Each structure stands twice: as C-alpha cells, then as structure tokens.
Amino acid sequence: MSRLLEVTSISKSFPGVQALADVSFRLDAGEVLALVGENGAGKSTLMKILSGGYTADAGAILLDGRPVMINSPRAAQHLGISIIHQEMNLMPHLTVAQNLYIGREPRTAGIFTSERRLITETDRLLHRTGIMLDPRAPVGSLTVAQQQMVEIAKAMSFPATRVLIMDEPTSALSEAETDVLFGLIRTLADSGVGIIYISHRMEELRRIADRVTILRDGRHVADHRMDEVDDSMIISEMVGRTITTAVRPASAPAAEEYGLEVIGLSTPRLLRDVSFAVRRGEILGFAGLVGAGRTETARAIIGADRHSGGRVLVGGRPVRINHPADAVRHGIGYLSEDRKRYGLMLERTVNSNVLLASLRDYTNALGFVAAGRGRRTSRRYVDLLRIKTPSIDTAALNLSGGNQQKIVIAKWLARDCDVLIFDEPTRGIDVGAKEEIYGLLNELADQGKSIIVISSELPEVLRLSHRIVVMAGGRITGILDNADADSESIMALATKFHGPTTIEAVEPEPAEPAQQKEDHR
Structure with missing residues (x-):
C-alpha cells in the first residue's frame, strides 16, 4: 500500500495542558488504522488538527508525500479529509437531506435550491452506503443510532474524500447497524480510502483494523499490526499498567430489602407492563437491542416521559414521580446516555x-x-x-x-442518591477509565445503593450485573442471574419479541400500599 498521510512531530498545548508532544504516525491508502489511548491521551486533539479544527504548534502533515497546511475544516475537506465526530453535529430542525448537503445544496439557475435534486442525491447516497432512512425526515425525530448513521452518510457525501476519520462511530449503533458500517468501511478501504478508526472497543478493532497506533499522555507509544498483538498488550501500553477485564460479580446480595420496585410500568408509545425490583447492594443490568425500551424505562421511572400505568416504590414506599425533580427528591439519580443534552451545562x-x-x-x-x-x-x-x-x-x-x-x-455521587440509574455509563470512555468506573459502581453497591446499569455492550452487562433484565419491543422478556447468563442466552431473549406494541393511554393507577406488592422480583 502507498503512503497516503504522514504526521511528523506534531505538538499542541492549551493553557495548563500539553495535549500532544512530538507525535508521529502514518496512514497508508486502503488501510484501516486504529487509534487508541485513554481519555486525555490526545486522540481527539490530533484528529481536530487533521480536520482543521485546531492548528498544531509544531510539526508537519504530509499528504501523498507533500506538506500541506490545514487551517480550517473547509481546507481539510478540500484536501479530501473528512471526520465523523464522537459527538454529533447535526441540526435537528432540518431534514436528513438538508443536513447532508447544508451549504452545498443543488441549485436551479445557480440561485434556488432544487428540492427534487436534493432528495434524489440523498437517496442515491443512502442507497450506496446501505443506510435506510427517509431523506425528508427531520433529524430531531430520529433515534440516536439513526442520527449517527446520518453523520456517517454526511462524511461520505464529499466525493473527494481520501482520508476518513471515525471517532467512536458505533457508540450508538446496534450490532446490525455496526455490521452495515463495517461493510461500508471495507468497501471504502478497497477503493483506496485511508481510514483512521478511534474506538475503545477491542472486539471492534479486531474485526476492522489492519494496524493500531497507541497514544498515552499526549505521546506516541507504539505501532503494531493487529494480527501480531493481543488485547492485554494494547491495554497495557494504553494505560501503563495491567488491567483485569474478565471478572464477573459474585452472587446477588442476600438482602431482602428493595431500594427500587417498579410494578406494571407502561407508556402510551412503547412500554408494556414492565415490572422488576432492585435490592439494596445490587447492580441490576438492562440488556436489549436498540429500541427495546431500556432508556424509555429509565425515563418513565424518573418522570422525564409520561407513563400511562404502573407504580414505583422507593425503599418500600409508593411514590408519585411526575417530573425529574420528584425523582431527585425521592433519592433517584439518573445518568443519561446523552450527557451533553441532559447531563451537563457545558459552558459552566x-x-x-x-x-x-x-x-x-x-x-x-x-x-x-x-x-x-x-x-x-x-x-x-x-x-x-x-x-x-x-x-x-x-x-x-x-x-x-x-x-x-x-x-x-x-x-x-455528590447528591448521595440511594438509587442510581446509569444509562450507557462508559460510552466513549477508555478501557482504563472503564475499570475505574466498574470499581466505583461495585463500591457503591457495597455501600447499599441500588444500581441499574443500562448498556449496549454485553461484556459490560456481564462484567457488572448481579442479575440481568432483558427487554425487547417495550417488554421484559426475561430476567437472568449472572451465573446463568451468557451472550447467547441474552441475545435469545433480546430477539424474542415479534411486532410493535400499541397501548391506549390510561390514567395511572394509584400506588398500592407497600405490603400489597406483586410478585415481580
């Protein structure tokens, strides 16, 4: 393969932080290069330099052996470098087609946007990439996974793309959607496109990457062919220490006291008769495919989404939760899967x-x-x-x-809630930080907290959970003890449901006294 992109001695600092120090690497035409490192290792900074978001303090970038200056995203696109960011950058009030070609709309007489041609070109692009979406659909109406597919299609809409940077592109995708993406990546690589693939998921890197470049603390550590190195070596070079990744929890706590009980929870659009309980000191995992209803269950519990039936008990006492503030007042904390939209005030x-x-x-x-x-x-x-x-x-x-x-x-943690719901708690987090968070969740369980972990990564669910709730189509299809669970048994339950759920809206039933609990455990 011919040398396509070469980065030599790149450095970048911010006030009080040396983000990159003398980093060098190469990318060949038709190659999929995995770029890995802990959070803060400099991966995103390096990619922003390549895509024109930042300018390097020192070093050089060569494309086809010639030095190039990348001082803006437009300059990067002109050179054939496109990026799919970890955090999506879409306009929810515009359609899929409008998002894909914003600023590049086909025009009639060079003045008026041709809506017909816009839809036609979008249809052609989506068909070529294997993405099944309606070009006329508002992006704000799409799921997180569908929005991620729009980002991928947008990056591929530039016909001159020669280098494609993907930053955690599968973080919101199902296995089927991930397969579509990997097929597209291989097609692009076969056509000579060089792909830089950033991910913390080792199993993904095994499937798609030819080589791996490792960063640690803003410095280049190593390069390997993927077929010549094992996961433990990559992880050790990433974090500078040994990480144990195959531990599974002991038996569920024997405590009979329940921190959270959910009985017959339903919503007008999806959930139907969802019932489960979490003991104090227990980590209860939620597994299922995209759209199964896991996040919707959490949002209904905390009052972010209206429920049409069901009851919630905290510490054995029935509570009425109509708003997230009610949930906080009753000691329930919720970490959303979309941290920037629901979890943070970014400017603060x-x-x-x-x-x-x-x-x-x-x-x-x-x-x-x-x-x-x-x-x-x-x-x-x-x-x-x-x-x-x-x-x-x-x-x-x-x-x-x-x-x-x-x-x-x-x-x-600062709020000291007794019930904690973590929705995709390690999305976008490196393997070293994941283990720290796993340890933290186990410590919280040891303190008697009741913890729910919703995750799309089966190894994570198996790594953390004492018991595992599996959902499909808005219903619970099974609850497994960790000792009885494996990937096959979880997937069998996750694909058990057939057909959509439609529920007529009814008024929520009054909460029962604590002693009249149904057998939902």
Whole structure:
C-alpha cells in the first residue's frame, strides 16, 4: 500500500495542558488504522488538527508525500479529509437531506435550491452506503443510532474524500447497524480510502483494523499490526499498567430489602407492563437491542416521559414521580446516555456541574452558597474519578468526552442518591477509565445503593450485573442471574419479541400500599 498521510512531530498545548508532544504516525491508502489511548491521551486533539479544527504548534502533515497546511475544516475537506465526530453535529430542525448537503445544496439557475435534486442525491447516497432512512425526515425525530448513521452518510457525501476519520462511530449503533458500517468501511478501504478508526472497543478493532497506533499522555507509544498483538498488550501500553477485564460479580446480595420496585410500568408509545425490583447492594443490568425500551424505562421511572400505568416504590414506599425533580427528591439519580443534552451545562465549570444536583446542600437560609465547602466536594470527586482537568474552574466543554461523562457521575455521587440509574455509563470512555468506573459502581453497591446499569455492550452487562433484565419491543422478556447468563442466552431473549406494541393511554393507577406488592422480583 502507498503512503497516503504522514504526521511528523506534531505538538499542541492549551493553557495548563500539553495535549500532544512530538507525535508521529502514518496512514497508508486502503488501510484501516486504529487509534487508541485513554481519555486525555490526545486522540481527539490530533484528529481536530487533521480536520482543521485546531492548528498544531509544531510539526508537519504530509499528504501523498507533500506538506500541506490545514487551517480550517473547509481546507481539510478540500484536501479530501473528512471526520465523523464522537459527538454529533447535526441540526435537528432540518431534514436528513438538508443536513447532508447544508451549504452545498443543488441549485436551479445557480440561485434556488432544487428540492427534487436534493432528495434524489440523498437517496442515491443512502442507497450506496446501505443506510435506510427517509431523506425528508427531520433529524430531531430520529433515534440516536439513526442520527449517527446520518453523520456517517454526511462524511461520505464529499466525493473527494481520501482520508476518513471515525471517532467512536458505533457508540450508538446496534450490532446490525455496526455490521452495515463495517461493510461500508471495507468497501471504502478497497477503493483506496485511508481510514483512521478511534474506538475503545477491542472486539471492534479486531474485526476492522489492519494496524493500531497507541497514544498515552499526549505521546506516541507504539505501532503494531493487529494480527501480531493481543488485547492485554494494547491495554497495557494504553494505560501503563495491567488491567483485569474478565471478572464477573459474585452472587446477588442476600438482602431482602428493595431500594427500587417498579410494578406494571407502561407508556402510551412503547412500554408494556414492565415490572422488576432492585435490592439494596445490587447492580441490576438492562440488556436489549436498540429500541427495546431500556432508556424509555429509565425515563418513565424518573418522570422525564409520561407513563400511562404502573407504580414505583422507593425503599418500600409508593411514590408519585411526575417530573425529574420528584425523582431527585425521592433519592433517584439518573445518568443519561446523552450527557451533553441532559447531563451537563457545558459552558459552566467542572465545580458548577459537580454541585448541580446538590446545590441546596451548600446553600443557607439566606440563599448564600458555602463556596469553600462545595469546592472541597468537587475536588474530592475529581480526584476519586481521576477526572483530567487543569482545575475545577475549567469549563466542561473543554474536557474530553470521557471526562465529561465522569463529571456527570460525580454530580450524582455528590447528591448521595440511594438509587442510581446509569444509562450507557462508559460510552466513549477508555478501557482504563472503564475499570475505574466498574470499581466505583461495585463500591457503591457495597455501600447499599441500588444500581441499574443500562448498556449496549454485553461484556459490560456481564462484567457488572448481579442479575440481568432483558427487554425487547417495550417488554421484559426475561430476567437472568449472572451465573446463568451468557451472550447467547441474552441475545435469545433480546430477539424474542415479534411486532410493535400499541397501548391506549390510561390514567395511572394509584400506588398500592407497600405490603400489597406483586410478585415481580
């Protein structure tokens, strides 16, 4: 394969942070190069330099052996370099077609947008990429997985693309959608496109990558052919220490006291008679395919989505939750799968975000905030979760995606909720940080917290959960003890449902007294 892209001695610093130091790597035409490293290792900074978002302080970029200057995203696109960001950059009020060709719409007489040609070109592109979407659908009406597919199609809409950068492209995709993506990647590579693939999922890298380049603390550590190195070696070079990744939890706690009980929960659009309970000290995993109803269950529990029937009990007492504030008041914390939309105030500091859910605990009767005590709390959780930030006064938007996720976790730890619902808690987080969060969740369970973990990664569900709830089509299709669960048994339940659920809206039933609990455990 011919040398397509070469990066030599790239360095980049920000106030108080050396993001990259003398980093070099190469990409050949037709190659899929995996780029791995912990959060904060410099992967995203390096890719922003290649795609024109940042300018390097030192070093050179060569394309086809010739030095090039990339000082804007438009310059990168002109050179044939496209990027799919980890965080989506779409306009929800516009259609799929309008998002794909924004600023490049086909025009009649060079003045008026040709809607017919726009739809035709979008149809052609979606057909070529194997993405089944309606070009006229508003992006805001799509699921997270569908929006990710729009991002992929948008990157492929530039006909001159020679280098394609993918930053965690499968984080919101189902296995079927991931297969479609991998087929597309192989087609592109066979046509000579060089692909830089950033992911923390080792099983994905095994399937798709030819080589792997490893970064640690902003420096280049190693290059390997994927067929010449095992996962443990890659992980060790990423984090600088040995990580144990195959541990599964012991038996579920014997405690008979339940922190959270859900009885017959239904919603007008999807959920039907969802019932389960979480013991104190237990981690209950939720598995299922995209659209199974896992996130919808969590949102209905906390009052973010209206429910049409069912009851919720906390600590054995029936509670009425019509709004997320009610959930917080009853000791339920929820970490959303979409941290930027629902979990963070990006313009505010790390300190402000950590204290967001517990600010009243630091406010006196006159409305004055005990700033010193709050800052001590923030620093404690920043240290505990190893959040990489210059200070607690740094804006959350300046941190990597994984560190932003840790801030949201810190927010709920500071609130000291008895029931914690984690929706995709390690999405976009590297393997070293994952193990830290796994350890933290186990510690919280040991403290008697009731924990729900929703995850699209079966190894993660098996790694964490004492019991596993499997959903399909808005229903629970089975609940497995960890000792009885494996990937095959979970997938069998996840594909058990046939046909959509339609539920007539009814008024929620009044909560039963605690002693009249149904057998839903």
